[in-house]
Amino acid sequence: GAVVSQHPSWVICKSGTSVKIECRSLDFQATTMFWYRQFPKQSLMLMATSNEGSKATYEQGVEKDKFLINHASLTLSTLTVTSAHPEDSSFYICSAWLVGETQYFGPGTRLLVL
Amino acid sequence: AQSVTQLDSHVSVSEGTPVLLRCNYSSSYSPSLFWYVQHPNKGLQLLLKYTSAATLVKGINGFEAEFKKSETSFHLTKPSAHMSDAAEYFCVVSNFGNEKLTFGTGTRLTIIP
Numbered sequence: 139g140a141v142v143s144q145h146p147s148w149v150i151c152k153s154g155t156s157v158k159i160e161c162r163s164l165d166f167q168a169t170t171m172f173w174y175r176q177f178p179k180q181s182l183m184l185m186a187t188s189n190e191g192s193k194a195t196y197e198q199g200v201e202k203d204k205f206l207i208n209h210a211s212l213t214l215s216t217l218t219v220t221s222a223h224p225e226d227s228s229f230y231i232c233s234a235w236l237v238g239e240t241q242y243f244g245p246g247t248r249l250l251v252l
Numbered sequence: 253a254q255s256v257t258q259l260d261s262h263v264s265v266s267e268g269t270p271v272l273l274r275c276n277y278s279s280s281y282s283p284s285l286f287w288y289v290q291h292p293n294k295g296l297q298l299l300l301k302y303t304s305a306a307t308l309v310k311g312i313n314g315f316e317a318e319f320k321k322s323e324t325s326f327h328l329t330k331p332s333a334h335m336s337d338a339a340e341y342f343c344v345v346s347n348f349g350n351e352k353l354t355f356g357t358g359t360r361l362t363i364i365p
Contacts, residue, residue, distance in 0.1 A: 246293075
């Protein structure tokens, strides 16, 4: 099946710093990728839809200036959490949409902001 | 608009007994339905998907689900639970042709030895 990777798998940072998370589709091209956030013992909440070569579409309530998304190629999307604060600590999961099939999910990135 | 309701937040079964995880959906159009499994601190793995073909869908690891339009349900079953099935299970809906997924709240499956 299609494989999606994320890097890093976990990251700890100080409050006020920025963190970049990468999402790569390893064996297929994805014009559309998605970023989700999952709090402990909760479901996945869609944050934004990332489209290659264009601006991301953010869900209601998600701050686009805080969560910067770049989808510069057909196999890579990045999520940058700017000026991170403890409340941004969460599990971030990306997915890549294989047209005609479904979304394939990455293994997730656990972010802890101290 | 689309939504999905997982009727049980937690299910416990003994090893070797059947598993039933319940899911009801709401969709304005012909839906695509999925079940994903998530093991602790891991990403999501697709178990199976329904996309308007056969109503009984067979997935990986012995799981299957039946699409019942009249009941707007898509329950997940397995004849015999294994310890390795202990995980969080998510029922997911999308409108056919629309890649945007809507997740249920999840059901935590515990297997009793």
